[in-house]
Amino acid sequence: MTALIGIDWGTTSFRAWRMGPGGEVLETVSDGPGILAAGALPGGFAQALRDRIGGWLDGAPVIASGMITSRNGWVETPYLPLPLDANALAAGLTLHDGIHFVTGAVSDPDGPAPDVMRGEETEIIGHLAAGGGEGLFVLPGTHSKWARAEGGRLVAFRTVMTGEVFAALRDHTILGRLIQPGPDSQSAFRRGVQAGRQDGALLGRIFSARTLALMDRLAPDQIADYLSGLLIGDEVAHGVQDAAAGPVTIIGRGDLAVRYRMALAEMGIAAKIAPPGMARQGLWEIARLRGLA
Amino acid sequence: MTALIGIDWGTTSFRAWRMGPGGEVLETVSDGPGILAAGALPGGFAQALRDRIGGWLDGAPVIASGMITSRNGWVETPYLPLPLDANALAAGLTLHDGIHFVTGAVSDPDGPAPDVMRGEETEIIGHLAAGGGEGLFVLPGTHSKWARAEGGRLVAFRTVMTGEVFAALRDHTILGRLIQPGPDSQSAFRRGVQAGRQDGALLGRIFSARTLALMDRLAPDQIADYLSGLLIGDEVAHGVQDAAAGPVTIIGRGDLAVRYRMALAEMGIAAKIAPPGMARQGLWEIARLRGLA
Structure with a gap:
């Protein structure tokens, strides 16, 4: 029934x-x-x-x-x-x-x-209802959401356009010109995360995806993963700035959720992927x- | 001859x-x-x-x-x-x-x-040779350059992809969907500069170009100027972070040079446009x- x-x-x-x-x-x-x-x-x-x-x-x-x-x-x-x-x-x-x-x-x-x-909001409420715990959440996607839940309530959130901007940079700027397809490179992604968490203008730091490739220090089939890591690293570094000591909960699926957990781990922050x-x-x-x- | x-x-x-x-x-x-x-x-x-x-x-x-x-x-x-x-x-x-x-x-x-x-580098050397003074320079463009000259030498610089990323966001992301053409709006540009100089992830702050428009708080023909101001504001705020007290020299022409001077003025920083x-x-x-x- x-x-x-x-x-x-x-x-x-x-x-x-x-x-x-x-x-x-x-x-x-x-x-x-x-x-x-x-x-x-x-x-x-x-x-x-x-x-x-x-x-x-x-x-x-x-x-x-x-x-x-x-x-x-x-x-x-x-x-x-x-x-x-x-x-x-x-x-x-x-x-x-x-x-x-x-x-x-x-x-x-x-x-x-x-x-x-x-x-x-419905996913976060579901997480709370399932006894999954409160604190800081990230819901990765075309437009990522960073949210905080306290006392059974959604109290704050912020949208970050990481996924959509990554695609626009890859497909419609000079950063995409040298990109060649290849297998996923975790090391290139992690290197990007480290570049992404630095200070300085983001639109300056992304230029390293081109200069490193021009100088043969980043392989053409690693540029996309590096750029992805750089954008996610910038997002995560800002997202956890006011985080309490508790772990971050990732609500998402598949490869993208794993990437966010990897970026958080690079910054020494525990994260769990919600069921x-x-x-x-x-x-x-x-x-x-x-x-x- | x-x-x-x-x-x-x-x-x-x-x-x-x-x-x-x-x-x-x-x-x-x-x-x-x-x-x-x-x-x-x-x-x-x-x-x-x-x-x-x-x-x-x-x-x-x-x-x-x-x-x-x-x-x-x-x-x-x-x-x-x-x-x-x-x-x-x-x-x-x-x-x-x-x-x-x-x-x-x-x-x-x-x-x-x-x-x-x-x-x-040749333009900056020209400025020094002409007796135009040293200090912090910005050369706006598809890829802006921020540079510092001291003791007759170019000592540091940084590329920021503001112009190219603006075009990619306008033409290839959701931020462009509500944009309508219109006359230049200095007030929308200045409002964007103020949003651009705030803390927080840039790829989060740009989303306001959509939400403000969705809420009828930003006219469709002002979105482009607001977004331009936001990106330039972020660039300028980072570019002047380590600036000495002296004014910033803008090497560039036309409307774009004026926009950078306006953004610097919004932050209380004197700027002159090089001849x-x-x-x-x-x-x-x-x-x-x-x-x-």
Whole structure:
């Protein structure tokens, strides 16, 4: 029996879970269309939902989080302010076309550098609900999020555009000209991290990805890993500046999560990669608090 | 009578001067092909030279500086180490195809972040030779150079890829999506400078160019100026960190030089824009010390 259907619907990703009465996973779909692709379908998001999980839709409540509530999503919902806990997210659910949408969070909305997230708040709430602990979090990605949770609440976060800027530098600046593909090089990545954690203008330090290669001190098939390490190193060095002694929790998957753990280790900072399923656990917790599950 | 022909030959620019016995300018060409365009001609650089200033070539010595001595130029010459003065540049001239090429400079060649320049050293030497004073220099451009001159010598420099990264962010990341063209906005530029001089990861702070626009706190036709100010503000804040009390000298032209002066003024730092002709004066000084003029 289906108790809840949860969806983590991002710009380029769609993951859905059919859950039973205790929140246990009965079925999973992880290759649905992101909102860019789904929004372009003739039947839009509703069609994408029917195509991918139509067989699940038997009356059980559906809850969704992520960029699906952004301007380009199914319904645009307002951001909730910090500090933010699971109860506030449950109270802030938006029912639209039969789906309960979890809205995003805003940091410093009236200040000089407002920041926003949609989806990561649910993953962090899931981590807290699963007893995974509080403190400093990083959620690596095209746009990384650094977040802090205290007292069961999300209290601060910051977006860093590392992934997207890496791709733009690699594909559209002189730094990419000498790059040749090759196997992953952990040593080049670590060398980049050490360059990334130095002081000085970041847009100056990245130039070493070219000069070292020009001087035959960095092999063409190591430039990309070096540059990746440099950008992630800069991000991590800033991200942990106000970190307490506790370890950093990485919420993410695969190679990217491992890279962030490696960068943190280079700086002597312990990090653990959260087990998978944080988004699903957050959706379950928010639905439960709202009485949906 | 022609005493010397000087050429400042960059990646996308070609400027040449025919000078008389006192170094005075007799004729100027400022719209020749840069090395990318010239190198692609059937007759290469020699043809470009004949096409543009063939009438000047009557036996007078020709001296050239800039990216023309790089791997993609007419002849690749080794870099000279710091500290570097006009005599070392004169002694290091490379005669090739009848032209005296001024070679570039290298900073920290064996260190973790080597840096290089080709052409800017000649402009700084020109500034010193003209009695323009020493101290901290910035030469804005696709790749800005920050340099320090003391005791008649170039003693340190750093490349910052601000111009090229600005274009990559504008044209190839989410930051460009909301941008609309409009008249220059000094207020948006200044606001960006203030965001750029703050602490924190640069790749986090740039995200405000999107969030402020999403929240209708930055007009679509002001985003580009704000982002430009943010990147230049970050560059300038780092560039002046170890500056002495003296003013910063900007060697550059037009709108970009004015933008840097504005960014420095925002931080309470006096700056003067050097008069035009620094490259020509440097070429003259180097040729004179070599006995060519």
